[in-house]
Amino acid sequence: MQTLFRNNIVDKQNIMDCVATGGNVKVLAKAIHSLSRIGEELYMEPMEDGLALRSVNSSRSAFACFLLSPLFFQRYQAPSDQSFRCKMPIKSVQAVFKSLTSLDRSVEKCRIQLNSEKSRLTITLHCKHGLLKTHNLSYQDCEGLQAVFDKESCANVLQAQPRLMVDTVLHFPPSLEEVNLSVSSDRVWLRNHVEDDTDSSRAMMTELCLSSEEFDHFAVGSQTSITFCLKELRGLLAFAESSGLPISMYFDEPGSPVILSVTDSVLEANFVLATLSEDSHPKNHVNTKRPDTEQPPDDFMSDDMDSFLIAMETSELPGPSHVPTSPPRPTSNRKHSFSEEEALAEGPPNKKFCSLFFGSVLPTPSQLPNQTMQSQEVLASDSEDENQTETS
């Protein structure tokens, strides 16, 4: 009885304690790797229904979430009474899972523990020959990160084997930012997106046409054409290819986000990307076709944030009501400047993408003014102002 008692005390200090074994260690590592293609930080939230790993890009136009159910793990212990969210530089977590290819041969077990007392995330890899690798990473508490999207309400749904998508994307240069996807009742076209002002005689145009028969599932509500960023998608494609799981695509009209999804019995991955809205004016525009858009107080509004409203209408996520993003706590200067560089690197194309969301909660009116404005760094133009660039 003595030992039991001691264990219980130890468990209370551990916000989270989960163990992945065998091939799932590699799946976990690949999930983290594909999240790293989206953003610089890994957001972690252990919940009763699974461990959520999320990432967002600096212009908030791409979001990804992996939800690993308790069954994914050999052992899963998460807080039942408290919500806990943290984030850390994704490169630190990637460093734990080096040599991806030999992971399944060398690592037998991976244990992840969150100890709130020491503010440490401990990842322990039990490897062959008795070798034990322990990594203690520091994390920051943070607000929730959740893009709002509803796959079920999307008019168009496609599902394909990863091989099809990977082979299709191969035809486009790795540097290609934006791609255009058009669907009709029986066909899908994929083209590289070219700026209107580009000299058409110098641009290379690539167009691929796929028949609906190549897809496992093909449900097109009406002819649509959407444009989104391909680069951010490659992470999901790589993950799907290695897992062999089919990729589902959900989308509506231009301006509404496109969702790419990979699911199996123990995990669900969603990549949500903003699409170019029909009005190709450089400034962001809200999709005014949504009649029941909620109007937050005026202080909150600015052109950049208009599309925030799309998210707000369907969201009322539980949690304490405070501002969606707080200024970053003091961390190493290197981390800060890294995010600034990242934001700068996004470049002009992102100006046209509506920001997807964010903020897990509606800010209370009193808290709106300064903090909210500070936390918005949606446009690349904002990122040039160092003071306003944020990591969260």
Add this chain to the structure above:
Amino acid sequence: MPLSTQSQADIDQYILIASLDNARNLSNILKAISFRDHAIFNATQNGLKVTVEDSKCLQANAFIQADIFQEYIIKEDTVGFQVNLTVLLDCLTIFGGSTVPGVCTALRMCYNGYGYPLTLFLEEGGVVTVCKINTQEPEEPIDFDFCSTNVTNKVILQSDSLKEAFSELDMTSEVLQITMSPSHPYFRLSTFGNSGNAHYDYPKDSDMMELFQCTKIQTSRYKMSLLKPSTKALALSCKVSVRTDSRGFLSLQYLVRNDDGQICFVEYYCCPDEEVEEE
């Protein structure tokens, strides 16, 4: 061998002659200690010892025994000189890397004595190159005074497992901390980097652990920048012995098999960055 076309008179003037059918048996091992430009050569009846030092805190030695050489003639008790190691390695590999199996560079290394250059005769595929490298007065290598009687802890590991750990080490950490103890954690490598700390633990009963002799718990830290060059020696080796003495000085000894399966040794000595006696 074509190099033997030298006249007897030429051969008589040399006080040291060392020949190899495959120059790689020398160049590979020298690459494992080539983190600085200058190397001190010390030849005795037993063979060749090459020493490279860094900031008086790190010393690397490569030992190539006399019986590794196809021909080894030494006419004095000890022959010492200093040369630019980078230049020497460039000469030894002057014919470039050969991809054809069986084709290698033959070497005859000759030294007339104090004040004379080191002469290298290199031959591959019938082509002979003669290199003369200026020598300098050899400096006295630091004596780290590391003797086996002072050794507190010693382990011998198979290199493969250490290779993996060293390739993953967090380079943002300024130090590498080594903990050796008769009890848990037995043998631990730790780093303290920007994102947190990491520990690599090798249990004493691991099948990679060939020898485990630890008398008391000892933790010492070494500058990562000093130990980094040792990964070259680790990469070449099949076994490594790690020893610390009562002062916290570190001795790493690597067992290297050359192209012909013969054994050579490379050792690294390193001063501790700060001594932490017990944790």
